[in-house]
Amino acid sequence: MARLFGTDGVRGRANEGLTAELALDLSVAAAHVLGETGEFGGTKPVALVGRDPRASGEFLEAAVVAGLASAGVNVVRLGVVPTPGVAYLVGATGADLGVMLSASHNPMPDNGIKFFARGGVKLGDQIEDAIEARMGEAWQRPVAGGVGRVQDDGVEVEQYIQHLVDSIEGTRLDGLTVVVDAANGAASHTAVEAFTRAGARVVPIHHRPDGLNINENCGSTHLGDLQRAVVAEGADLGIGLDGDADRCLAVDKAGNLIDGDQELAIIGLDLKEQGRLPGDTIVATVMSNLGFVNAMADHGIRVERAKVGDRYVLEMMNESGFALGGEQSGHVVMSQYATTGDGVLTGLHLMARMARTGKSLAELASVMTRLPQVLVNVGGVDKARAGTHEGLLADVQTESDALGTSGRVLLRPSGTEQLVRVMVEAGTQDHAQAVADRLAASVRRNLAL
Numbered sequence: 001m002a003r004l005f006g007t008d009g010v011r012g013r014a015n016e017g018l019t020a021e022l023a024l025d026l027s028v029a030a031a032h033v034l035g036e037t038g039e040f041g042g043t044k045p046v047a048l049v050g051r052d053p054r055a056s057g058e059f060l061e062a063a064v065v066a067g068l069a070s071a072g073v074n075v076v077r078l079g080v081v082p083t084p085g086v087a088y089l090v091g092a093t094g095a096d097l098g099v100m101l102s103a104s105h106n107p108m109p110d111n112g113i114k115f116f117a118r119g120g121v122k123l124g125d126q127i128e129d130a131i132e133a134r135m136g137e138a139w140q141r142p143v144a145g146g147v148g149r150v151q152d153d154g155v156e157v158e159q160y161i162q163h164l165v166d167s168i169e170g171t172r173l174d175g176l177t178v179v180v181d182a183a184n185g186a187a188s189h190t191a192v193e194a195f196t197r198a199g200a201r202v203v204p205i206h207h208r209p210d211g212l213n214i215n216e217n218c219g220s221t222h223l224g225d226l227q228r229a230v231v232a233e234g235a236d237l238g239i240g241l242d243g244d245a246d247r248c249l250a251v252d253k254a255g256n257l258i259d260g261d262q263e264l265a266i267i268g269l270d271l272k273e274q275g276r277l278p279g280d281t282i283v284a285t286v287m288s289n290l291g292f293v294n295a296m297a298d299h300g301i302r303v304e305r306a307k308v309g310d311r312y313v314l315e316m317m318n319e320s321g322f323a324l325g326g327e328q329s330g331h332v333v334m335s336q337y338a339t340t341g342d343g344v345l346t347g348l349h350l351m352a353r354m355a356r357t358g359k360s361l362a363e364l365a366s367v368m369t370r371l372p373q374v375l376v377n378v379g380g381v382d383k384a385r386a387g388t389h390e391g392l393l394a395d396v397q398t399e400s401d402a403l404g405t406s407g408r409v410l411l412r413p414s415g416t417e418q419l420v421r422v423m424v425e426a427g428t429q430d431h432a433q434a435v436a437d438r439l440a441a442s443v444r445r446n447l448a449l
Contacts, residue, residue, distance in 0.1 A: 184214050
């Protein structure tokens with residue numbers, strides 16, 4: 001039986017795999033496990049519950065709230081709020097638990113449930129497994145005054161917005177114009193408000209969620225509208241968020257994409273110049289472009305690589321006390337201000353760097369040159385043998401040796417699908433494609449089912 005929790009909470013098609021019954025049962029189990037492991041600080045723990053604007057979030061929120069309150073947990077409903085807002089507010093208010101209902105950048109029919117422990121940190125694998133194991137068990141229900149109470153409160157969300165603005169420490173964004181694509185998602189209000197308070201002129205697009213249009217041809221996964229709007233408005237940059245605003249991709253004034261590696265480079269150099277980059281180290285993933293790694297080395301910054309997934313980036317950051325990490329997809333974690341990726345926070349710090357240096361986003365991003373990168377997904381093979389088949393590994397080594405320091409090969413089995421991913425970086429797109437095609441053929445030949 002497949003594990004219920006994935007790399008980022010529990011996700012599924014709402015009202016099919018992810019039902020109200022499952023959400024309620026999961027919340028009860030989480031309350032029991034976290035209470036018994038000492039995560040709750042008082043006799044009547046408090047949980048903050050937020051959601052993105054998906055229509056299914058309304059009934060799933062009701063189920064989660066019902067489950068928590070029935071287990072004796074007081075609940076504060078935050079309403080529509082970004083995922084990083086829930087994470088921050090759990091820590092800032094001293095809450096015992098946070099729950100976010102969102103499927104991030106996934107299409108509207110999907111939804112998900114993500115838990116945060118005290119301090120606003122994601123749950124570890126062992127805790128998630130314990131929660132899953134406790135679902136459906138018989139339990140002694142509290143009665144009378146033992147049940148949890150439920151209230152709505154928007155004060156905490158206001159606190160989160162001010163925290164975002166305060167993070168740039170007095171730097172004003174006056175004179176800068178930014179187009180913000182909110183993906184008709186959770187940050188449709190908070191993003192516009194935060195950038196405006198910081199002094200920027202904000203042109204919002206896709207900021208009118210109706211429960212059905214989240215991520216629909218907009219946001220960080222569909223940047224076309226943002227690119228066109230930036231050029232049409234003569235804006236200095238564009239910020240593309242995803243549905244729950246834990247990631248951000250940027251667009252320069254000419255409409256060119258600024259990806260997560262470039263964002264890390266810009267913010268990393270800023271922190272290093274301020275003496276606020278512990279160990280002169282940035283945590284990225286194995287998918288981060290070699291051009292980023294080489295550029296950071298030229299500036300005395302080391303790049304540590306984690307497995308793909310922001311939770312693994314966070315784990316490495318927390319273990320070693322690093323302050324900055326992220327992924328190409330735009331998940332950027334600044335641990336001084338957040339316990340998870342925060343797209344609005346990232347955008348504010350990119351703009352603060354622009355304001356302090358007087359440079360355009362394109363100039364700041366030019367610190368690194370992306371090597372051409374090709375990714376080929378090879379399906380219908382035995383991915384379990386990808387790391388052990390001698391013939392395949394020999395082919396990978398041959399191609400890696402031929403590329404030398406001017407390129408890179410990464411071959412890894414997918415964590416969620418029955419396929420093997422072949423990623424190649426080289427000096428030209430044609431060279432990278434040729435190497436990737438040869439290795440993809442080797443995968444099909446050597447790992448055939």
